[in-house]
Amino acid sequence: MTLLIKLILAHLIGDFLLQPKSWVKAKETKKLRSPKFYLHILLHGILSLWILWNWNYWLLALLLMFVHGIIDIIKLYAQREDNKPKWFLIDQGLHIFSILVLWYIWAEPTINFHEWFENINVWGHITALLFLTVVSSIIIQVLMSNWSKALNESNDASLNNAGKYIGILERLFVFTFIIAGNWGAIGFLLAAKSVFRFGDLRESKDRKLTEYILIGTLLSFGIAIGTAMLVLKLNEIE
Numbered sequence: 001m002t003l004l005i006k007l008i009l010a011h012l013i014g015d016f017l018l019q020p021k022s023w024v025k026a027k028e029t030k031k032l033r034s035p036k037f038y039l040h041i042l043l044h045g046i047l048s049l050w051i052l053w054n055w056n057y058w059l060l061a062l063l064l065m066f067v068h069g070i071i072d073i074i075k076l077y078a079q080r081e082d083n084k085p086k087w088f089l090i091d092q093g094l095h096i097f098s099i100l101v102l103w104y105i106w107a108e109p110t111i112n113f114h115e116w117f118e119n120i121n122v123w124g125h126i127t128a129l130l131f132l133t134v135v136s137s138i139i140i141q142v143l144m145s146n147w148s149k150a151l152n153e154s155n156d157a158s159l160n161n162a163g164k165y166i167g168i169l170e171r172l173f174v175f176t177f178i179i180a181g182n183w184g185a186i187g188f189l190l191a192a193k194s195v196f197r198f199g200d201l202r203e204s205k206d207r208k209l210t211e212y213i214l215i216g217t218l219l220s221f222g223i224a225i226g227t228a229m230l231v232l233k234l235n236e237i238e
Contacts, residue, residue: 001109003052003103003106003107004099004100004103004107006048006051006052007048007051007052007064007099007102007103008096008099009051010044010047010048010050010051010052010064011044011068011095011096011099013047013051014040014043014044014047015044015092015095018043018047019040022036023036023039023040027040027072027076028076028079031073031076031077032073032076037069037072037076040072041065041068041069041072042065044064044065044068045061045062045064045065046061048060048061048064048065049061057106060102060106063102064098064099064102067098067102068095068098071091071094071095071098072091074091074094075087075090075091120234121234124230124234128230131223132223136223139223140216140219140223143219144212144215144216144219165215166211166214166215166218169215169218169219169222170189170218172222173185173189173218173222173225174189176225177189
């Protein structure tokens with residue numbers, strides 16, 4: 001695992017700490033015609049060898065340079081102004097994946113994939129992550145669709161039944177925090193509500209937006225807490 005940690009550290013230093021914005025801009029503008037592109041790739045190889053501090057890994061460092069360059073080329077020619085965030089995530093994901101593959105080839109770690117495949121904790125966490133990212137986003141969007149439309153209306157009336165649902169969610173949170181013995185979280189909840197309500201008192205025209213944000217935030221927290229508790233329960237079973 002030490003080898004893997006060092007390789008990831010070298011990647012993070014090369015891609016974030018030692019890559020100025022001017023280099024990124026130059027690569028995006030000139031692409032393969034930019035000297036900064038080749039300097040960036042070379043830097044990754046040097047960093048890998050320097051952090052590993054072992055010349056026996058020269059071939060690994062060379063392969064990391066090559067793969068890193070291929071991934072960066074794909075990103076440079078595929079990304080546009082409107083999809084930069086998506087390609088940033090794809091780019092970093094591919095870099096980490098390539099590091100994992102090369103580490104596995106070099107280190108030959110003894111990983112029992114069958115044991116992982118049959119482990120309920122692994123599947124529970126994967127299911128929870130998927131639910132908290134993609135699925136929850138869709139659920140919250142659907143549940144709040146009518147209220148999101150009301151935000152565009154010109155009148156300053158409160159969102160329909162918003163106060164009722166905020167109260168329900170608050171009580172559910174308080175109940176959960178008390179059962180879990182986390183009294184401090186109740187204070188955090190009250191403080192957060194006070195901050196939002198201060199905007200209501202200061203500018204009544206922002207009431208809809210404030211309530212909309214409150215409901216969305218509470219829904220997100222509620223789903224996250226419920227899912228986390230379910231995963232913890234599955235861990236206890238295992």
